[in-house]
Amino acid sequence: MSTVVCPVDEAHALHLDAVDPLPARRADFHVPPTTAGGYAEVAYLAGNSLGLQPRATRAALEQELADWARLGVEGHLEAGRPWKPYHELLRDPAARLVGALPAETVVMNSLTVDLHLMMTSFYRPTPERYAIVVEDSTFPSDSYAVQSQARLHGLDPAEAVVRLRPRPGEDCLRTEDVLGFLRREGHRVALVLFGGVNYLTGELMDVPAITAAGRAAGAVVGWDLAHAVGNVPLRLHEWGVDWAAWCHYKYVNGGPGAVAGCFVHERHIADRTLPKLQGWWSTDPATRFAMGPDVAPVDTADSWQLSNPPILAMAPVLVSLRMFDEVGMEALRDRSVRLTGYLADLLATACADVSARVITPADPRRRGCQLSVRITRTPAEEVCARLRHEHGVIADARPPDVVRFAPVPLYCTHHDAWRAATALAAVLSSGPLSSGSGETHDA
Template identity: 70%
Template sequence: MHTPESEAHRRDAADPGHRHLFHVPPAEGGRHPDVAYLAGNSLGLQPRATRDELVADLDAWRRLGVEGHLEAERAWLPYHELLTAPAARLVGALPTETVVMNSLTVNLHLLMVSFYRPAGERTTIVIEDSAFPSDSYAVRSQARFHGLDPGATVVRLKPRPGSDTLGTQDVLDYLAREGHTVALLLLGGVNYLTGELMDIPAITAAGRAAGAVVGWDLAHAAGNVPLALHDWDVDFAAWCSYKYLNSGPGALGGVFVHERHHGDPSLPRFEGWWSTEAATRFEMTPVSRPPATVEAWQISNPPIFAMGPVRTSLELFDSVGMPALRERSLRLTGWLEELLDEVTPGRPLTVVTPRDPARRGCQLSVRIGTGSANELTKRLRHEHGVIADAREPDIVRFAPVPLYSTYHDCWRVADALAATVPVSARSEPGLRAPQSRTEGGHSR
């Protein structure tokens, strides 16, 4: 490492971020009290405000029982409405287009009930080849549900030879050739494996021009990059809240449906108690009267104790603002890239995330040329207090999250890699060979 540790401290003093608002896990040992947490793309850290807010909701249940539906300080019956406006601001949507509900894959299925309508030659579902497995499982099961062969129905777009990432032009070229066969285009806004940010507006425009419905999985985009779903004319989108939105493991997800689809009687939907107009909900009639908003896609009453952490997190994003977070993200990720450029030459390490800052979020994925990704992340954690995320067989993901990551965290990543991964062609002072082989892993 040529860059001194003091430079990281200097940058943190000038650009401190909001780490003080989060609980950072302690390191297991060594000279750093806290871990360098670079796994927020798998599970975000806990905001300090979350515990008290969650306890307040629990106390309302203790004090009020069933009357909490209307008499709690944050009444349970309309609780989800507290999340609507900040969620809409986060993804660039109208409040009538946004609702927080369920988990990501459940929401994708509910949306595909409405928006995957195979007919004639237009039956194809297009995803990226490196889509997260649950998306692959979901679209294949939707094809089977419609009596179609998933192997023939689901098209997996691959990067061109010699590239690790699927370029926007690759998608546009496919749509130009085969768009007449595409019923649904469903891609990840930011690819979970490589960290690549897709050109959402350009791909959406091309997909819709080809006659396809265009949906986006924003699991790695919401809270990571600025979004403008309404203005980009996206048909639908879904996201989770446990990564960059820091709402806890298994947190509720969010849904966007463009207003042009609201109230469309030709769209099939599954319905439940919360699908009907709130004003008529307690009339207990047998026929639903859905509102002409995204709330028509709701089914069940919301889980209150799961909504509180999402509300707390969205308040943080409202307070700081996505433009400021994106600017800090570009600075942090750019500096981590500079540091990795110092340590990767001569080592079996290759950054596969696009170098263009406009084509990535706050993630750099590193391919390791020897050993296993799980083994390396275990060593980074136990020997250096660096928590990263492994994707077997050979990808380690580092996410410098602008809310709470620091420049010192980035420096520690590079320093740990230099100390853990030996130079292949020659020996340098201070480097050591791997000593242990263990296993580990994280969620999506």
């Protein structure tokens, strides 16, 4: 830890909450209960894995269930929010959240399905240009996906997939090293696919710089924004990103396994030469129910859709997207910088004498709200179990040695951050776990 000294008293945390210019909307969410540490609610710092449930979600789902009960099949056209065009309700708020044009945005499927659909169109290897560049610590599902795409094209993943590693002794990739690789080796790169925020380290990648370098090298540049959407401001259209995909169940609080989203830049959406997997919802909605045998293409991201929208999965996402519209991503980012900076200072002070080290970049411009702490001497799963059972703090373990804390600005408070830092210091300063089990969550 660094030598930063921060007041570690509870009163200071409560004061910061009282004077914050954008208070948390904690009352708008269901916060899990606890009895640990004398608290009624947990300090929930695992929104990087699964966001909390907005209180408005239940009513939205109940409306769809009531319309289904009342109308049956007629709900496709007569429900309060008709089901046939339901995905269109999510288009504009999703586009605003990622900095896209509405025509470039579609909410559909799950994240890895969308990654495969995008790579079907945009990974077109040749004998000279075939490499897929990822960060070495990319999320395993992305690693599996790019390896399988290489195999589909008859390539050896060990040769086709290039994994960029941090410098020896460092935890995060340097932007200049990524740009240097693309200048030197870009002639053989077909696709660059990084996570906007790395799931393990919490590093916010320089999306505009890497996108520009990749495209200048002649590659297609895509982004997995699972840990970036709802966490940091994005301007995908302005930055010239070729395509991106993301989920809505982390920072966007759309529920476990929530339907995902896709972006395709407008320069591609009218390109009829791009190969695509297609289905019923890929065709022009004006003639969809004519039931013809051939697709009538549309020049929007909708043309990458396959199936009719899952209404009960989309309703929670719609609720959450509207909440982001109400608050604004820029205001949330400002609050996130304050809140995450406070937690970083607390960790540096409270844990100065224990075996813990923050591996997330210290520069707020190079991180979102996640702070990853590398623990020595005690397994990360054991630490997270003790945080929950002894202190009522829910964090997230990435075995073997990383504990992730995400003070999500929508619902976390400075007091939550104080509870997390002081609990971690207490756990690491005490003896080994005597009961309970380790816990991990989704990425």
